[in-house]
Amino acid sequence: MKWLKNNSEKVAIPLVFVALWLLKYFGVINNYLLQILMLAGVNIIMTESLNLVNGVTGQNSIGHAGFMAVGAYISALFTDIIFNVSDMPLIPQTALFLLATIIGGIIAAVFGYLIGMPTLRLRGDYLAIVTLGFGEVIRAIIRITPFVGAARGMMGIPKLANLFWIYLFVILALYVCRNFIDSSYGRACMAIRDNEIAANTLGINVSRYKIIAFVTSAFMAGVAGSMFAHTMRYLHPDIFSYIKSTDFLVYLYAGGVGSISGAFLGGFVLTILPEILRFMQEWRLVIYGALLLIIILFRPQGLFGGKEFSWLKLKTGGIHQMGLKDLLGRKKMIKKEASAEETSQ
């Protein structure tokens, strides 16, 4: 019982997967809902990836869709053009899809390194401009590359991603981010965010840790890109414009910059919200915008800034751990805390 209480996530996560599979099997999740859930998963990975750079390391990257584009195109090139995967049986198909995803991630990480090397010496706004420019350059290059469809876009990518693979990568992204933050790497990055000069004089190699965070983030963005390509089955360079990058920034800052849980919920809720608001027709995006404004006005640190799910088991100090109790019964918890204080006194 005690083991169950301390390791609830090891039971709960597989249960969620089974529940999703059952819902899909009995037709509760239709294709429309499925597509939204899959896109939400892609957006979660992207927001977590952005959180590593903008939230944890405190560097402004506003061209993250560029890394996503690299991952998407490279992996689609691999499954669609180099190996024509759609004619293969299931197992080699899946294996090649996963391989393509990893390769997409690695190439995106290489781009992250090439961009990061010279530019992470810059601070604040300058880095933002360079990353913005990178996103646009990638888009311009794809536009004139004939074998990925140039400006027509790339069509007929096999639909290999499904709910299982996407959410498996979401879990992996959460795991990687959690382990990153709760280590000397994450602490070095947070030190750089809070005070770069002090971090440097304490023996932290500032540019090295910035690049590690940036490359890890680019890898995750590449993986998200691959998932995106194999969900949508169609890629067009204009999908990955700076507007896309801005979307992820909005998810991150509304969810809570610097918080894994905030990035998760930001990516999830804000992908689904516009669909829920669909009954309002033309007013949909107005309401969406207004909601964002309200969030930023009343909670400038984002909805979940400084808070984390307790099942992530982050050991970093000063964060508010959110358990199930927070969501279900606040009163009970407060009572419990009070009695605990009494006994300790």
Added chain:
Amino acid sequence: MSVLKADHISIQFGGLRAVNDFSIELNQRDLFAIIGPNGAGKTTVFNMLTGLYQPTEGTIYVNGKPMNGCAPHEFADAGLARTFQNIRLFGNATVLDNVKMAHTYKTKYNFFNMLTRTGNYHSEEKRITEESMHLLEVFELQDKKDFFARNLPYGEQRKLEIVRALATEPQVILLDEPAAGMNPNEIDNVISLIRRIRDDLGKAVLIIEHHMKMVMEIAEYIKVLDFGETISEGKPEYVQQDPKVIESYLGRRANDFRSK
């Protein structure tokens, strides 16, 4: 062998020679001080000694190793730590995390171990936490370990910055105005803190301080800077009497002008 040696260093910002021909040599358990009026170049010397500025002339040696062209983190690797005049804590991290952050460069697990939590990840994390807690206990900050650094009272922020610098296990520690803005009672605490760092931990200490009573009480050797020049140096009793030092702080007496 000296732990920190500056050999005739100078720095030039455009046409301005901020520090000219400065030399210092610290051995283990030395407690030296640099004093001088505002704008004399004291902090510039510190910035050169810790790698934030590159001296235009001269060489700095840490533990006998020449440090020309090295970045600040390489100075820290060589055994140097410092605090800042305007406190530079990691405000959004807790007191304990501030100290843990200073352990970064000595951590012995690689990126792959970190991602998968294998190898010596767990033992290293345990060691870092234990050592940080120990250091906080030694300097009586353990009760505040879960406070955000920015919420600490001023005096304890200064103290935490010193503790954090000590966490890098330096041989030399450079303190930039550790008693600035403190009342006499707090200054006594700082004095005993610095003595403990030197006597109990065996570090060499170099301080910049404006508070003369404190400097005269603890420093064994004092260097006086004015307009980037070393105008006087020696034991506290000598520096205190030196007319050049008195002149740079208080100005010349009116009849001295007349006689010249």
